[in-house]
Amino acid sequence: MAHLAERFAADEEVMASLTERLRRERVLVLSGGRFTGRRTAALMLLHRLGAAPVRALAGAMYKVSQAFSCFGVAFCLFGGGFALVTVSSLYGLPLLVLAVPYAPAAVGRRSELRADQHAAAPPATVVRRCRRAR
Structure with a gap:
């Protein structure tokens, strides 16, 4: 500057x-x-x-072009364009990928809560549940 x-x-x-x-x-x-x-x-x-x-994107591209010639700039432009097209065309899909890990966690947490309720229940309740199952 x-x-x-x-x-x-x-x-x-x-x-x-x-x-x-x-x-x-x-x-x-x-x-x-x-x-x-x-x-x-x-x-x-x-x-x-x-x-x-x-700092400007043009400056970064200039440094990439110095280091890797036109192949580096082409790779950056292609990669950036591919990312932009992917995000704009599949708008909800990346959000779905972020939400997927929460489903098994919710199921696991629910089973933990049921196990805690079962462990905290009085013994008579457990016996009744076992007799009903037979």
């Missing part, structure tokens, strides 16, 4: 007023055409406010 801040050129009065407005309102919408520097201006405004380092 410091390297970008050294080379960033903008009207200081405008940047000062935008920084103050962002500090006051906490939200600021920058508009303009493509390739006019909106993203860079937004990063510089955050830098001037002392915000924590901003």
Whole structure:
């Protein structure tokens, strides 16, 4: 960020007023055409406010492309796209997978409660139940 801040050129009065407005309102919408520097201006405004380092997905993709060439980027894009398609098309299925372990736990807990009731019952009740079973 410091390297970008050294080379960033903008009207200081405008940047000062935008920084103050962002500090006051906490939200600021920058508009303009493509390739006019909106993203860079937004990063510089955050830098001037002392915000924590901003990380973008494009930066992560750039590092992956440096390490693994185009195959790494293709893998990341394919994996992310596959995850997005899976979650959006099978909306309720992941919720079902999360709920499945609770069914055996509920059955087990119910059997534990029955065993506790059976153990806490008076002996005469147990004898009556055994005679009825025969």
